[in-house]
Structure formats: structure tokens, C-alpha cells
Amino acid sequence: MAERMLKFVSVAQEQPEKRPAESRRRDFNEIYDELPRQQAQTQSSRCSQCGVPFCSVHCPLGNNIPDWLMMTAAGRLEEAYEVSSATNNFPEICGRICPQDRLCEGNCVIEPGFESVTIGAVERFITDTAFEQGWVRPVTPVTERTQTVGIIGAGPGGLAAAVQLRELGFQVHVYDRYDRIGGLMMYGIPGFKLEKDIVLRRHRLLVDSGVTFHLGKGVGDVDNDDTIAFSTLRDRHDAVLIATGVYKSRDIGGPGAGLGGIVRALDYLTASNRVSLGDSVAEYDSGALNAAGKSVVVIGGGDTAMDCVRTAIRQGARSVRCLYRRDRANMPGSVREVKNAEEEGVEFVWLAGPEAFLGDDHVTGVRAVRMKLGLPDASGRQSVEPVEGSAFTLEADLVVKALGFDPEPLPTLWGQPDLQVSRWGTLMVDRQTFMTSLPGVFAAGDIVRGASLVVWAIRDGRDAAAQMHRWLETVAAVRAEAAE
Known part of the structure; x- marks a missing residue:
């Protein structure tokens, strides 16, 4: 190990090659090239193999990062994949979309003084190589069980649980209202961060593993052509997992908030992703969810807002501005995403919030007001206060609201008044067992945690x-004992 590792003192950090901004503005392909094998091994050798690996400590999945970095440096790539996939069901996805700058890489012990190890790019390289070499195989349970499990939601949490339960031999059925698996990984995250073939490749692997999918089938309070009643699912399966995520977009009021041309981020991103997948989307064709030739203002500062501004650039918007009420240092979105957006031509308007939307029938502008940071609030973040007399106007033909997501009212939608929720609308579960207030019904992911990262949903699903x-x-x- 000593010969191959601890080379951070002599080898500089190198991120994967990034396509020029002018080139990547024209398409929805991923912007980063894959690390060549030699570069992946060299970058892995920078790991210090520290006694307390803070990269692993700060990874929600507790990935054994130093181990698979050491194996990659030694060229033992199949072993590196086995170690990586032992704790993560979808390492090729996390390697692409995890905010490594806030998690593993952001806590690398060779910082400060030396730049962190290139963990995310190496993780992606390992798994992509594993797929190319045929090392990624369908799950093959040792013993098949007769018990069946129903999983509501084909997002990262539900899919991670499906893999784990199928490996144990359970008969797993996944229900999702969309026509493809992945949830926000398919319809919320743009292709320039996660190309859809990556998700579809996992779909094929899960089908080959024996997971049964019921797509285009939502869950409701009655059985019909489009939905299956929640009560039917409980009767059909020995246990049910709710992993729906949170899809109710937070809204913003104020004068003019109901004007045409003001849209929700999820509607906008879903339309764009569907078009990229070859679907026909009427709202996109009509221009309602298409930024081509328009002055676009995106309101919000999280990763969803970054997805929206960078999508608008690729659709050919005349101008794209991101309006955020705090400053760069206090925004929740990934630092890398902000940098990528700025390179592609997005203008950030920091410390500013919307006051009103201008226009008659259709939005023509956003009247905003300057903000200043105040004392920390109950969450520990600095509060924001408007600056008197600082109003200004931004031209806008399309306004995208990227303010985050809340849970849908599942007890009402599913006719289950005994399904207990918190004051935020998330499902209440026993923190040790993940069981809800309904016996045999479990829940995991954002529907319990609130809107969070894909990697946390995978952890919760597992x-x-x-x-x-x-x-x-x-x-x-118990049943076997009663039968005797």
C-alpha cells in the first residue's frame, strides 16, 4: 500500500475533463468525460488511507471509500466494484449526482493544504467499467420465498429496497404512476447530470433479477384503470413500503402570482426530460414549458433551481437569471453546479427576492427587492430582511418557481385516515423499524425525511x-407455529 498510496503530496488533483461551455450549451449530454483508467488509478493513489476516514463518515451510505480507492490504485477494479456496490445499490448514479463537495470530498482529511481526492469521478469510473466488463449481474436469491412485498414508488428509495428484498428471495412488486422507473432521477434531473440510459440500464437489471414493475399505475382510494387502491395493495401483499418521495411543489404568492408564464419547476423539468426521451409533450410544443427565445427568471437557490437554469440555457433562452434571497455562501445548491451554470451563461442575482409579478394575462417581468442577511433563525441559518426602497424589475417571459417540495396528503388521497403524518405532512414511522401507524406498512425516503438527496433515499430504502x-x-x- 505504501508504494501506491499517499501520493497527494506529489500528485495534484485532477477532475475529469469537462466539455467547453459553448459545446455543452447545445445538448443535454453529460458534461464530464469519464476518467481514463490510468488517471483513475493515479487519482485514487492520492488517498491518505487515514485512520478515521471522514469521507466514509460523511457519506450517508457509509461507503468504504478508502478501500475501493486502494483497490483502484492497484488495478484491482473488479474487487473495487464489489466493495463499492456492497454498500451502494447505484454507485454509478451517486458518482454522477451526489454533491461530493458537501459530503465525501468536502470532508477529505488532506484538505486544507492539498485538494481532496477525486472520489465521485472514481466511483463513476469503477461502476461504468464494471458494466462494460459484465461484472454487474442480476440478483440471484439463494432461496425463493412465497411472501410478497409491494413497493409504492420507483425512485431511488423504492428501488434500493427492491434490490435488497429481492436478494433475500422475496417476491417484489413495484408500483409507480410514471411510465418509466427512476422518479426524479428520470424526470426531475436533467440528462446533462444523469443520462437516462444509466437509469434504464438499472431497470433492465432489476427486471432480470425478478422484480415485477407495474408502471403507469398510481395508488389511490379506489381501483380503476389508472390507479390501484391502497387497501387492495395491503390485501395483495404481505408487507408494503411507501417510497413515493415528495412531489407537491411549494408555491409563492404576491400580486400577479397567477399570471400565465409562471410555472412549477417539476412541470418544467419533466417536460424537458420527456422531450429528451422522445415523448411528445403538448405544453412544450406550445411554448408553455419551453424557454426557447425567452427571458427566463428562476426563483430559488437549490439544486432544482440549478437544473432549471441550465435547462433553459440548453433550450435556447434569450437570457437566464437566477433570483435568490441569500448570498452565494448561503445557498443550498451545489457549489459545482453554480460554477457550471455561470460558465454556461446564467446570471445570478444574489440577495434578492420576488415582490410581485408584472403583466396583464402573461408575465412580462418580476419586481424584486434587495435583501440583507440578519441574525440566525431557529434553523441556524441567517434570516433575510428586505432593504427598504430597493425594488427593481427583471424582464421575464417565463418564470420558474424552484422553491422546494412538500409531501402530498397521502392519508386523504388514499382514503387512509389512520396513516399518521407529522405537522409537515411527512409520514410518521418508528425510527427503528420504519413501520408506519398501519401494521405491515413501512415508509422510507423523502416521504419520511422530507426533500433530501438521492443518496439518503438509497440509505433509507436499504x-x-x-x-x-x-x-x-x-x-x-408465528404463522408456522399457529399451523402446527
């Missing part, structure tokens, strides 16, 4: 699957 396994075994043992 943990929930383990607890469902324990509960199902207990149920099976």
Missing part, C-alpha cells in the same frame, strides 16, 4: 428493507 425482512420473518414464524 435500512427499511432490512427491517421489513425482520418483520416478515417474525410473521412467518
Whole structure:
């Protein structure tokens, strides 16, 4: 190890080659090239193999990062993949979309003084190589069980749970209202961050593993052509996992908030992703969800806002501005995403918030007001206060609201008044067992946690699957004892 590792003192950090901004503005392809094998091994050798690996500590999945970096440096790539995939069901996805600058790389112990190890790019390289070499294989349970599990939601949490439960031999059925798997990975995250073939490749692998998908099938309070009643799912399966995520867009009021041309981020991104997938989208063709030739203002400072501004650039917007009420240092979005957006031509208007929307039937502008940071609020973040007499106007033909997401009212939608929710509308679960207030019904991911990262949803899905396994075994043992 000593010969191959700890080279951070002599080898500089190198990120994957990034396509020139002028080139990447024209398409929705990923902007980063894959690390060549030699570069991946060299960058892995920069790891210090520290006694307390803060990269692993700050990874929601607890990935054994120093181990697979050491194996990559030694050219033992198949072993590196086995270690990486042991704790992460979708490392090729996390390597692309995780905010490494806030998680593993942001806590690398060779910082400060030396730039962090290039963890995300190496993770992507390992798994892409594994797929190319045929090392990624369908799940093959040792023993098939007769018990069935229904999973509501084909996003990262539900899919991670499906893999874990299928590996244990359960008969797994996944229900999703969309026609493709992935949830926000498919319809919310643009292709320049995560090309859709990456998600579809996992779909094929899950089908080959024996997971049954019921796509285009939402869950409601009655059975019909488009939905299946939640009560039917409970009768059909021995256990149910709710992993729907949170899809209710937060709104903003004020004068003119109902004007045409003011749209929700998820509607806008879904339309763009569907067009990229070859679907026909009427709202895109009509221009309602298309930024081509328009002055665009995106309101918000998270990763969804970054996805929106960079999508608008690629659609050929005349100008794109991001309006955010705090400053650069206090925005929740990835630092890398902000930099990428600026390179592509996005203008950030910091410390400014919307006051009113101008126009008759259709928006023509956003009247905003300058903000100043005040004392920390209850969450620890600095509060924002408007600056008197500082109003200004931004021209806008299209305004995209990227203010975050809240849970949908599932107890009402599904006719389940006994399904307990928190004051924020998230499902309440036993923090150890992941079980909701309904026996045999579990929940995981954003519907419990609130809007969060894909990597946290994967972690929750894995943990929930383990607890469902324990509960199902207990149920099976009780039934066997009663039958004797």
C-alpha cells in the first residue's frame, strides 16, 4: 500500500475533463468525460488511507471509500466494484449526482493544504467499467420465498429496497404512476447530470433479477384503470413500503402570482426530460414549458433551481437569471453546479427576492427587492430582511418557481385516515423499524425525511428493507407455529 498510496503530496488533483461551455450549451449530454483508467488509478493513489476516514463518515451510505480507492490504485477494479456496490445499490448514479463537495470530498482529511481526492469521478469510473466488463449481474436469491412485498414508488428509495428484498428471495412488486422507473432521477434531473440510459440500464437489471414493475399505475382510494387502491395493495401483499418521495411543489404568492408564464419547476423539468426521451409533450410544443427565445427568471437557490437554469440555457433562452434571497455562501445548491451554470451563461442575482409579478394575462417581468442577511433563525441559518426602497424589475417571459417540495396528503388521497403524518405532512414511522401507524406498512425516503438527496433515499430504502425482512420473518414464524 505504501508504494501506491499517499501520493497527494506529489500528485495534484485532477477532475475529469469537462466539455467547453459553448459545446455543452447545445445538448443535454453529460458534461464530464469519464476518467481514463490510468488517471483513475493515479487519482485514487492520492488517498491518505487515514485512520478515521471522514469521507466514509460523511457519506450517508457509509461507503468504504478508502478501500475501493486502494483497490483502484492497484488495478484491482473488479474487487473495487464489489466493495463499492456492497454498500451502494447505484454507485454509478451517486458518482454522477451526489454533491461530493458537501459530503465525501468536502470532508477529505488532506484538505486544507492539498485538494481532496477525486472520489465521485472514481466511483463513476469503477461502476461504468464494471458494466462494460459484465461484472454487474442480476440478483440471484439463494432461496425463493412465497411472501410478497409491494413497493409504492420507483425512485431511488423504492428501488434500493427492491434490490435488497429481492436478494433475500422475496417476491417484489413495484408500483409507480410514471411510465418509466427512476422518479426524479428520470424526470426531475436533467440528462446533462444523469443520462437516462444509466437509469434504464438499472431497470433492465432489476427486471432480470425478478422484480415485477407495474408502471403507469398510481395508488389511490379506489381501483380503476389508472390507479390501484391502497387497501387492495395491503390485501395483495404481505408487507408494503411507501417510497413515493415528495412531489407537491411549494408555491409563492404576491400580486400577479397567477399570471400565465409562471410555472412549477417539476412541470418544467419533466417536460424537458420527456422531450429528451422522445415523448411528445403538448405544453412544450406550445411554448408553455419551453424557454426557447425567452427571458427566463428562476426563483430559488437549490439544486432544482440549478437544473432549471441550465435547462433553459440548453433550450435556447434569450437570457437566464437566477433570483435568490441569500448570498452565494448561503445557498443550498451545489457549489459545482453554480460554477457550471455561470460558465454556461446564467446570471445570478444574489440577495434578492420576488415582490410581485408584472403583466396583464402573461408575465412580462418580476419586481424584486434587495435583501440583507440578519441574525440566525431557529434553523441556524441567517434570516433575510428586505432593504427598504430597493425594488427593481427583471424582464421575464417565463418564470420558474424552484422553491422546494412538500409531501402530498397521502392519508386523504388514499382514503387512509389512520396513516399518521407529522405537522409537515411527512409520514410518521418508528425510527427503528420504519413501520408506519398501519401494521405491515413501512415508509422510507423523502416521504419520511422530507426533500433530501438521492443518496439518503438509497440509505433509507436499504435500512427499511432490512427491517421489513425482520418483520416478515417474525410473521412467518408465528404463522408456522399457529399451523402446527
